[in-house]
Amino acid sequence: MLGRVGRWxxxxxxxxxxxxxxxxxxRAAQTAAAYKVLKDIGLAAICLLAxxxxxxxxPFAVPDPKSQPAVGLPASFLEVYPLEKVLATVSLPAxxxxxxxxxxxxxxxxxLVFFWGPWNEPxxxxxxxxxxxxxxxxxxxxxxxAVACPPPPDLEMPxxxxxxxxxxxxxxxxxxxxxxxxxxVSQTRLAILNQKNPAQLERPSVILPATVLINEEGIxxxxxxxxIPNREQDISQELDRLLGLPLPSRRESxxxxxxxxxxxNIPSH
Numbered sequence: 001m002l003g004r005v006g007r008w009x010x011x012x013x014x015x016x017x018x019x020x021x022x023x024x025x026x027r028a029a030q031t032a033a034a035y036k037v038l039k040d041i042g043l044a045a046i047c048l049l050a051x052x053x054x055x056x057x058x059p060f061a062v063p064d065p066k067s068q069p070a071v072g073l074p075a076s077f078l079e080v081y082p083l084e085k086v087l088a089t090v091s092l093p094a095x096x097x098x099x100x101x102x103x104x105x106x107x108x109x110x111x112l113v114f115f116w117g118p119w120n121e122p123x124x125x126x127x128x129x130x131x132x133x134x135x136x137x138x139x140x141x142x143x144x145x146a147v148a149c150p151p152p153p154d155l156e157m158p159x160x161x162x163x164x165x166x167x168x169x170x171x172x173x174x175x176x177x178x179x180x181x182x183x184x185v186s187q188t189r190l191a192i193l194n195q196k197n198p199a200q201l202e203r204p205s206v207i208l209p210a211t212v213l214i215n216e217e218g219i220x221x222x223x224x225x226x227x228i229p230n231r232e233q234d235i236s237q238e239l240d241r242l243l244g245l246p247l248p249s250r251r252e253s254x255x256x257x258x259x260x261x262x263x264x265n266i267p268s269h
Contacts, residue, residue: 077189
């Protein structure tokens with residue numbers, strides 16, 4: 001009888017000992033799964049915060065060209081000299097030096113001032129790209145002023161600055177005059193106008209290439225410093241917005257309206 005009872009208990013006692021083992025393994029698997037879920041949620045939250053930070057806080061975003069400190073101010077920084085006349089008067093006395101180009105001669109035209117340097121290859125490439133999309137010759141109400149800037153004092157040049165600028169300008173084949181900022185006066189004035197902290201002690205500077213869009217009244221509309229891919233398209237779009245329809249189109253539109261009005265006044269028979 002005792003043997004039967006022992007034999008009867010033995011099959012029951014075996015699974016009872018295995019239950020805690022199975023439960024422990026299941027609990028460990030559940031814990032691991034929960035940890036993985038929490039880890040995935042944490043990574044998703046970090047990615048979401050990074051996306052929100054990039055698109056709303058945007059610490060590494062390209063600055064808005066129409067929100068620069070100098071926007072809305074008169075373009076009083078411009079004082080540049082035509083390269084061709086400077087080359088022609090190198091050997092002449094100072095009394096016969098060419099007159100500078102300032103905003104006084106440009107009021108009434110939309111102007112794009114482009115600071116570049118023959119020693120700065122990205123700015124040379126930007127010059128070619130920008131000149132290719134601008135209405136350099138097709139718009140009489142537009143003026144493209146490309147200003148060559150001297151290199152840093154510690155830069156070794158293969159040619160003197162004037163010869164280097166002349167050779168690079170001819171190679172770019174831009175069909176307008178080139179201007180010079182020989183002493184960096186225009187650059188410094190622009191940097192002072194556009195500095196975010198006027199109390200800073202260091203001398204401000206602009207990043208080449210630098211592009212300034214100026215309206216017909218001589219007021220700064222936008223400033224781009226440096227260059228990124230397809231920036232010439234952004235500049236062209238802002239320029240088109242400021243220029244509007246070309247003058248011939250306006251006259252044609254007015255003529256078309258007048259013709260339609262005359263046709264409307266013709267009595268029908």
